[in-house]
Amino acid sequence: MKTEKLVYMANQIGTFFKHEKEDVAVREIAGHLKSFWEKRMLANIFAHLEQGGSGLNERVHKALSQLHHERN
16 A cells, blocks of 8 residues: 555544544554554554654654554
């Protein structure tokens, strides 16, 4: 799957949690990605994150950073 599509999908998840407090939203976004995204999708978005994460909204960026840190 193309990185642009993954960024779009991740940001859509972030939008779902936009009314939550930041710490709750970041935790829920990370939990959703961990539970529902394939390893291949996560590997691709983590590679994008390591290159700066262009296009990711702030909460999604934080959630992915947390999740990536947990996995390493």
